[in-house]
Amino acid sequence: MKIKLLQNKHNNYYRINNNSIMMKKKFIATLAIASSSFVFGQVGINTNTPQSTLEVTSSSSPTSPEGMLVPRFTVAELAAKDAAYGAAQNGILVFISTGVGSTGKTSDIKNSGFYYYDNPTSKWKVAGNSSSSTFNVTTEKTASYTALATDDYIKLNINTAGQTLTLPTTGVTVGKIIMASNIGNMPVTILPQPRNASMPISKQLAKENSGSFIYLGNGLWDWASGF
Template sequence: MFFNKNKKIKRLSVLIFVILASANLFAQVGIGTTDPQSTLDINGSPSIASEVDGLLPPRLLRSELIAKTGYGAHQMGIIIYVSDLSGATNTQTRNVTEVGFYYFNGNMWGKMGSNNSSGDIKSGIQLTDHDGWIRLDGRAKATLTVTQQVQATALGIGSLLPNADNAYLSQNGAALGSVSGSNNRSIARSQLPLFTLGGSTNTEGDHADLDIIGSYSAGGNTDTNINVNDWAVIRSVGTIGDHDHVITTDNLNNTGSQQTLDITPVSLSVNRFIYLEN
């Protein structure tokens, strides 16, 4: 048994020596090929269904990655796969918020496959911050992480995040990230249609108008208003010729005050987020 173990070790050492020697001699290593076309060229076996092709990087729990202290500038470019999200993140692992592939940039771990840039805006039905996306809800910038505050400041955001409630995206020449305008409008009189209201009674030619002298109610009171069931004394004022009777109309707005006009269109309710990293 001791002999067999030493024999395996010897074979492994020879194999490692051959690989290293090939790397030193040719500066290129081929696995599954005798004609490597890069520093490391690996050919699989796509025609053999029983063989599994692919590269399998180190798989770590997030808590295991957090506990490691050896990563520095010399490890820039290392790739690993984080298989769970155990443990509380530290400075190097603060971007490790999902299961998946990560690379080390010399200072911290970054998620592979992310095309987001600081300052990107997106809509979503998520309720809270997530994966470096910060909800634009008008909160104080000081409530964010140090990295997010630095990114927000670099983008020109002041002490408060923009509040995107009931706001629409627009490239209008205003300060980037600012919220301006209103969804309500008041129409001034000068903006009403050019239309004059008015009119007159019908014209009936020469006729006599009557003048009310007084009216008598059942109680014996006298006034100039004729009510139902009153008696009235009238007199003719004579023919005054063909004429019109003037009428008056109410103000177009009979509420006493002008109301604002809501110009908000039908919309899908979402939240707005800005990418500020983690």
């Protein structure tokens, strides 16, 4: 009889312990849910009272750099991640440190600066006027030359027959203008042929002459002035 009584007491104690454990679990679960609600509410950095989803306020330290750093890439590094960006990343912001895009989603990147991903066009677009603006003048070319998408002014000194100036067809935005000046005594043939190339003279930049070309898209250039 005594043994049964001890066993009953032990069993009763065990059941009480079980109930206590269950209550603790419920309390922890409730706390976790409450914490999650707080995390997905508003976040403040350097402030206890954020006024938006995320608010970052400056500190009073004169030696502490202030600001926000977004992911930084070279064009090559970002191009290697082309497949990672789609509809879910529309509007995402990055900073380009160096490089010029030529193909794929980075083809519109021409300078360093802030760029955002535009999913409807599957391209990285410059954010405002953040990119630096440069005017690129080539060194003097004395033979056939393939222009770069970043060239703005091409200096030619062609004195040998049969030379060509090949204009870029990738990495170029519609409306891009490239100017060229030939101080040599021989003309240079323009490739691809300008849209307005009905006459032989309009297929070449004449000797001792200057002209400019405008990109129309789809690999097509035309004369903007000259010839």
